[in-house]
Amino acid sequence: MSSSDFRQIAIRTESGKAERLFRAAVSAFCSLTRPSRREIGQLEDLTLPLFDDVSVESRRYVAAALSECEYAPAALVRRLCEEPVDIAAPLLIRSRAVSDIDLIALIGRHGLPHARAIARRKDLNPTIADLIRVLERPTLVRVRDPEVSAPTKPAAAPVNAQAAEDSATRQQAPGIAAENARRRLRSMMRTGDEALAARVDAFPGSDTYVKLRETALTGNAAFFQTALADALDIDFSTARSLTANQSYSSLLAALRSLDLSEDRAFLITVAIYPSLFPHPQAIRTYLDRYRLLHRDVALDKVRVWKAETVSRMVRDASSANRDGRKASNSDDVAPLLRASSRK
Incomplete structure (x- = not known):
């Protein structure tokens, strides 16, 4: 895709119709089998200045289109990933242009909505998957004190014991639950080292x-x-x-x-x-x-x-x-x- 291609797209659209230009440019780019770096840069130069002027529907359309694109422009993908999850979800789930570092940063900024979409990615880094599980149910992650947990009464039926544990968990102070979540995350990261060495970039x-x-x-x-x-x-x-x-x-x-x-x-x-x-x-x-x-x-x-x-x-x-x-x-x-x- 050359600069003249972009100009032809602009000519075919009515003056000031950023919506049609935005969609048409991405559609034309996605039809390319193997775009060059220059073409990727051209698409970013064209679409990023239009980003704030297009509707939610256009952003959602472009996010879905780029999620299937093997060579999606990284800057545009990152911008779309910062959108609400109903727009960003296809990219969070499928895009190869989003790295593990990007995923961690997105979870940190947007919390559970983005984390739940990221959890649906295939071959998700195990550490990120563990982090998402901790975020999903933080109050159920706790470190039990052996002295406190020692029974003072005869053991009840298993169902009653589980109910009592869940009740005690729900009554935890938020700060204690958060600290337990951090401890649990560090523990999972330690136990996941072998899997990380095998599946990520062991050296x-x-x-x-x-x-x-x-x-x-x-x-x-x-x-x-x-x-x-x-x-x-x-x-x-x-x-x-x-x-x-x-x-x-x-x-x-x-x-x-x-x-x-x-x-x-x-x-x-x-x-x-x-x-x-x-x-x-x-x-x-x-x-x-x-x-x-x-x-x-x-x-x-x-x-x-x-x-x-x-x-x-x-x-x-x-x-x-x-x-x-x-x-x-x-x-x-x-x-x-x-x-x-x-x-």
Whole structure:
């Protein structure tokens, strides 16, 4: 599809009829067997400026059409996915242009309506599927205290026991239920590691990734900084400085040096810096920066951090030696001073 094709579409439509142009352009694009990058870019350049001027029916039509399109333009698909679920559902269920990172972000912004549509995707990432199940029934996810759950009366019939458990669950405070949901999610992510390794993008460094991910999800900065120090072979103070900044630049370089995939790196980063990703553009910026950062450059930065670690260790050892020598000299001089005073 060339620029002249788009002009012909515009000519055939009446002046100011954004609806017909919007639909016609997408229909023509979907008829292409294998569109080029240039044609994909042209469609985005044409349709995105018209997006706010078209009706809900046109958006719903385009979403349905692009959901079956193998090479759908990513920017237009993301824009449609931000619409209410009655428009976005076909893309959430079928589109290949929506990545796992996009799905997680959509669930975070739109909650259960989008999550329920995403749950219908074929070959859905097991971790995302588990997250959706937690969101569906958060009050049924709880960690039982063995002391509290010890029976004080003879066990009743199984049906009555189940009813009592459900009643106790419904009476949980919302904060406790939410914390139990987070614990349950972390537990499911741990138990799902083998499935993820087999079905997603397993690689030899997965153990390092799992440690970083799990410690990041605890919300305890010290846990994550310790895992990061172990992964990079640096000291704790250096690792702490990497996440103490207002920017994620240092952490991005650290994760790139470990050769993590961009979706894994983003999951860790958003857990450490959640406030830096309030909208899709911030996510796209991060992914672009991560892709453009060459791993050799990131490794050079890690070497500098390691050199600083060694230098700090040498300074500390030298300082300790000086203090030791001073103490030793003081011990040697003291008897002489006492002898001279007696004389």
